[in-house]
Amino acid sequence: MQLGKASVKFEEPPVILSMASIVGKKEGEGPLGKMFDMVEQDDMFGADTWEKAESTLQKQTADLAIEKGDIRRKDIRYLFAGDLLGQLIATSFGTVDLEIPLFGLFGACSTMGEALNLGSMAIAGGFADKVMAMASSHFATAEKQFRFPLGYGNQRPYSSSWTVTGCGSVVLGKHKKEGIAAITGITTGRMVDMGIRDSMNMGAAMAPSAFHTIQQNFDDFQVDESYYDKIITGDLGKVGRTILLDFMKNKGHNLESVHTDCGLEIFDSETQDTHAGGSGCGCSASVLCSYILPKVQSGEWKRVLFVPTGALLSTVSFNEGETIPGIAHGVVIEHIGN
Amino acid sequence: MQLGKASVKFEEPPVILSMASIVGKKEGEGPLGKMFDMVEQDDMFGADTWEKAESTLQKQTADLAIEKGDIRRKDIRYLFAGDLLGQLIATSFGTVDLEIPLFGLFGACSTMGEALNLGSMAIAGGFADKVMAMASSHFATAEKQFRFPLGYGNQRPYSSSWTVTGCGSVVLGKHKKEGIAAITGITTGRMVDMGIRDSMNMGAAMAPSAFHTIQQNFDDFQVDESYYDKIITGDLGKVGRTILLDFMKNKGHNLESVHTDCGLEIFDSETQDTHAGGSGCGCSASVLCSYILPKVQSGEWKRVLFVPTGALLSTVSFNEGETIPGIAHGVVIEHIGN
Numbered sequence A, B: 001m002q003l004g005k006a007s008v009k010f011e012e013p014p015v016i017l018s019m020a021s022i023v024g025k026k027e028g029e030g031p032l033g034k035m036f037d038m039v040e041q042d043d044m045f046g047a048d049t050w051e052k053a054e055s056t057l058q059k060q061t062a063d064l065a066i067e068k069g070d071i072r073r074k075d076i077r078y079l080f081a082g083d084l085l086g087q088l089i090a091t092s093f094g095t096v097d098l099e100i101p102l103f104g105l106f107g108a109c110s111t112m113g114e115a116l117n118l119g120s121m122a123i124a125g126g127f128a129d130k131v132m133a134m135a136s137s138h139f140a141t142a143e144k145q146f147r148f149p150l151g152y153g154n155q156r157p158y159s160s161s162w163t164v165t166g167c168g169s170v171v172l173g174k175h176k177k178e179g180i181a182a183i184t185g186i187t188t189g190r191m192v193d194m195g196i197r198d199s200m201n202m203g204a205a206m207a208p209s210a211f212h213t214i215q216q217n218f219d220d221f222q223v224d225e226s227y228y229d230k231i232i233t234g235d236l237g238k239v240g241r242t243i244l245l246d247f248m249k250n251k252g253h254n255l256e257s258v259h260t261d262c263g264l265e266i267f268d269s270e271t272q273d274t275h276a277g278g279s280g281c282g283c284s285a286s287v288l289c290s291y292i293l294p295k296v297q298s299g300e301w302k303r304v305l306f307v308p309t310g311a312l313l314s315t316v317s318f319n320e321g322e323t324i325p326g327i328a329h330g331v332v333i334e335h336i337g338n
Helices: A050-068 A086-094 A111-124 A139-146 A202-221 A237-250 A262-266 A281-298 A315-319 B050-068 B086-094 B111-124 B139-146 B202-221 B237-250 B262-266 B281-298 B315-319
Strands: A007-009 A015-023 A078-082 A102-104 A130-137 A166-173 A180-187 A230-233 A259-261 A303-307 A309-311 A326-328 A330-336 B007-009 B015-023 B078-082 B102-104 B130-137 B166-173 B180-187 B230-233 B259-261 B303-307 B309-311 B326-328 B330-336
Touching: A007 A202, A015 A050, A015 A281, A050 A086, A050 A130, A050 A139, A050 A166, A078 A086, A078 A111, A086 A102, A086 A130, A086 B086, A086 B315, A102 B111, A111 A130, A111 A166, A111 A180, A111 A281, A111 A303, A111 A330, A111 B102, A111 B111, A130 A139, A130 A281, A166 A281, A180 A202, A180 A281, A202 A237, A202 A303, A202 A309, A202 A326, A202 A330, A230 A237, A230 A262, A230 A281, A237 A259, A237 A262, A259 A262, A262 A281, A281 A303, A281 A330, A315 B086, B007 B202, B015 B050, B015 B281, B050 B086, B050 B130, B050 B139, B050 B166, B078 B086, B078 B111, B086 B102, B086 B130, B111 B130, B111 B166, B111 B180, B111 B281, B111 B303, B111 B330, B130 B139, B130 B281, B166 B281, B180 B202, B180 B281, B202 B237, B202 B303, B202 B309, B202 B326, B202 B330, B230 B237, B230 B281, B237 B259, B237 B262, B259 B262, B262 B281, B281 B303, B281 B330
Parallel strands: A078 A102, A078 A130, A230 A259, A230 A303, B078 B102, B078 B130, B230 B259, B230 B303
Antiparallel strands: A007 A180, A015 A166, A015 A180, A130 A166, A180 A330, A303 A330, A309 A326, B007 B180, B015 B166, B015 B180, B130 B166, B180 B330, B303 B330, B309 B326
């Protein structure tokens, strides 16, 4: 194991044993629609509140990842999971029935990166044979939590993003025989505050943290953008991507062709009216489990830097005029084998 | 390293390099008043909002732990931290200036246990030489978040607890020469829901999770209450303690003399009008850093099971009539040496 300033390179990289993604109707109509394991047509997921709907989404996605991997639930030693809601209620209520020791995480939309950072340390450190990493978001719970009642039919500026209804769940473990995607390294982010105050422009708030984590990854691994087939941020969207590319260009890195963003992949903003792109911790988590990991497992992409990005704000901090600091956690995912 | 079902016993236990506690005026007037490193008389901590006050509290406590341990801030590789507020805004804003890679945690009032679980795995796994674990709460931010505006002067039932204004911060590392308190084991909790719905009786909501984690610890380490000098829960208070002791008694364990609770230690409920006791993640964190760790370092207590307890609810889940599931994380802290 090698340690960089904020990075770990694993000698025996944890592997992806199984993954699952479930999304809502709108996400199912987007460009990645056919890649998700399940598209739920009922945004209430059969529940009677939005929050219970998101809890149900987490539970169903966890169960599906366990089923797809032919894994026994009780063999999963730790669950690293989170969502966007105050006091993590989607996760708290969604995971009771799993009966797995839980580390509740909050990294805003970076949560899947945080979960994979911690989960891979737990495996590589010998503390577990199998762990689950999971994150979810739901359009309606997020709008209710952060913005306006849906009934207002509020207008949205073009810089705003659309919170994804979706969940991604990964089971990490030690060994796998074929189709191997492994987490070969991690770069843990820190809070970065550049003074952005516009909650309708989260891409701008998160871009500096993505820049910081990608630059830190390059420094720690002594590599540049040519080392990766893809560098994939979480939910910067159109505005955030432009800022990230500008920042990187100033440091001599051209990310134009190697970079994409889960928020840009999941919706067709022209036809789906999603403005800057998708967002929410379910965005990067569901795109990871449907689009990114299969391409690494097949070998189409040999090495990917996955960088979920989070904007840390609450209605309280926003209404008190505070800035929106960001955080981004990097995960190096590689195809191992032929 | 030995693994139990939900526990780890470390071969090379991470040690407490330094710790600090800062509390508010009311906590300073309680039975542990003289043990805290600092008692701030201004509950606003010089800030202009309650949330900024709590962020300032976190920043000051982190700085103090670093200073007391004569540690360089940049040598701390990871920060495991959290608070009670929606989207962890006390932590997010409080830790920007630390510039330490951050894992944001939410385990309600169990957060210090979660942070010590993960922090000690990071050290014992060889991923870091030094990490910080920290948790805070503030009476006024918590009341605003979860209950009623302070100006209402709302009456409180006797089963309710009083959220502690306080923060505790621990720096964990690999080696120390004297006064050694080490984390020799951890037991990670899972969500436990016994159907309690009364947000003014959090002790009852958390007691089943404390019971579950303590029982799991006994099973995994093949010990009973006689193994520990003290078993110290987080913030069960009077009501929760009674329930825990009853549950344990039914399993043949008498915890009457070995058990105490941070929420019962921090206030004198007779004279301080705090009803069932103190609560909040700053309660167990500040009591750990002022009262528990010094006694282990001095050898007065040889072995302690520290079990911070959390009740997972939000105003949304409560108003939707949901139950209050609980979680508790166990940390075995031992005096090493003479």
